[in-house]
Amino acid sequence: xxxxxxxxxxxxxxxxxxxxxxxxxxxxxxxxxxxxxxxxxxxxxxxxxxxxxxxxxxxxxxxxxxxxxxxxxxxxxxxxxxxxxxxxxxxxxxxxxxxxxxxxxxxxxxxxxxxxxxxxxxxxxxxxxxxxxxxxxxxxxxxxxxxxxxxxxxxxxxxxxxxxxxxxxxxxxxxxxxxxx
Amino acid sequence: xxxxxxxxxxxxxxxxxxxxxxxxxxxxxxxxxxxxxxxxxxxxxxxxxxxxxxxxxxxxxxxxxxxxxxxxxxxxxxxxxxxxxxxxxxxxxxxxxxxxxxxxxxxxxxxxxxxxxxxxxxxxxxxxxxxxxxxxxxxxxxxxxxxxxxxxxxxxxxxxxxxxxxxxxxxxxxxxxxxxxxx
Numbered sequence: 001x002x003x004x005x006x007x008x009x010x011x012x013x014x015x016x017x018x019x020x021x022x023x024x025x026x027x028x029x030x031x032x033x034x035x036x037x038x039x040x041x042x043x044x045x046x047x048x049x050x051x052x053x054x055x056x057x058x059x060x061x062x063x064x065x066x067x068x069x070x071x072x073x074x075x076x077x078x079x080x081x082x083x084x085x086x087x088x089x090x091x092x093x094x095x096x097x098x099x100x101x102x103x104x105x106x107x108x109x110x111x112x113x114x115x116x117x118x119x120x121x122x123x124x125x126x127x128x129x130x131x132x133x134x135x136x137x138x139x140x141x142x143x144x145x146x147x148x149x150x151x152x153x154x155x156x157x158x159x160x161x162x163x164x165x166x167x168x169x170x171x172x173x174x175x176x177x178x179x180x181x
Numbered sequence: 182x183x184x185x186x187x188x189x190x191x192x193x194x195x196x197x198x199x200x201x202x203x204x205x206x207x208x209x210x211x212x213x214x215x216x217x218x219x220x221x222x223x224x225x226x227x228x229x230x231x232x233x234x235x236x237x238x239x240x241x242x243x244x245x246x247x248x249x250x251x252x253x254x255x256x257x258x259x260x261x262x263x264x265x266x267x268x269x270x271x272x273x274x275x276x277x278x279x280x281x282x283x284x285x286x287x288x289x290x291x292x293x294x295x296x297x298x299x300x301x302x303x304x305x306x307x308x309x310x311x312x313x314x315x316x317x318x319x320x321x322x323x324x325x326x327x328x329x330x331x332x333x334x335x336x337x338x339x340x341x342x343x344x345x346x347x348x349x350x351x352x353x354x355x356x357x358x359x360x361x362x363x364x
Contacts, residue, residue: 072351128331128351133314133321141313145351148311148328168255168311168328 031154033139214337216322
């Protein structure tokens with residue numbers, strides 16, 4: 001079996017049955033870098049469970065994916081609201097509060113569903129992408145405008161990316177997958 | 182001391198620092214500089230804006246901006262200010278982004294008065310940026326990525342103890358430059 005098919009199969013297994021941080025990084029490290037051009041467009045996404053406090057959080061919240069319009073204009077949080085895709089300002093999500101606390105899952109989700117009701121549609125982009133050296137490879141990274149968050153991407157295949165979220169102060173990184181629309 | 186640029190370039194730089202320059206000339210100079218590795222910038226740096234004729238370049242002095250402290254890649258203090266014989270770190274969120282890119286700013290005296298008050302309110306022990314190796318303008322070099330502002334400062338090496346910083350703010354089409362001298 002080719003490396004590519006092998007990686008894709010591994011990813012699929014991780015997404016459906018979960019894994020741990022170390023195993024997820026082992027897959028991440030063997031993947032090829034992704035360029036800025038390859039990032040452009042709209043992607044839908046989902047979490048990759050690794051026993052992280054954020055596991056299931058974005059899905060529970062109705063996160064759809066991300067749109068990369070150009071390197072300086074990225075919409076990191078597309079949600080489906082009333083059947084429409086809207087871009088949400090990340091400041092309405094208590095992601096930054098996740099870092100040092102272990103909130104009980106139920107409590108966390110209750111907290112999360114609150115801002116959704118008042119979610120503001122934002123026309124403004126809330127992130128940028130650059131090429132960054134991370135774990136030995138230079139690959140695309142999404143840098144949030146107003147939060148200390150960087151999402152680093154590697155390529156599983158042309159239409160599938162593995163992302164790792166590096167939130168300042170958060171010990172355990174959060175993994176997620178993007179699929180090209 | 183290792184000289185990363187030739188004598189002619191040193192003279193040219195000295196001249197630009199003394200008399201100011203244009204954005205185009207500053208960029209040309211910046212682009213010829215060597216990249217700098219993340220682990221070589223750890224420490225405290227005194228910063229002086231390289232003026233390209235923009236009002237923001239004149240802010241550093243009245244505000245008492247001293248420089249930057251890179252404690253480690255995760256803990257960067259991009260705005261060290263002099264205050265009562267001490268250096269304190271300011272949260273960049275307190276500096277209005279709307280000023281950047283403006284052609285006219287409040288009078289210097291007004292700004293200085295505001296700065297004095299601001300320093301009381303916003304001095305904090307929290308760091309406000311991180312260091313990463315970013316690929317920009319053809320080279321992979323240390324960059325300061327602000328935590329809560331869409332600001333990236335790309336660093337390049339001038340000498341062992343001198344760096345040049347290129348500050349870019351999202352959706353502001355003029356870049357800003359500063360010279361950094363190791364303490």
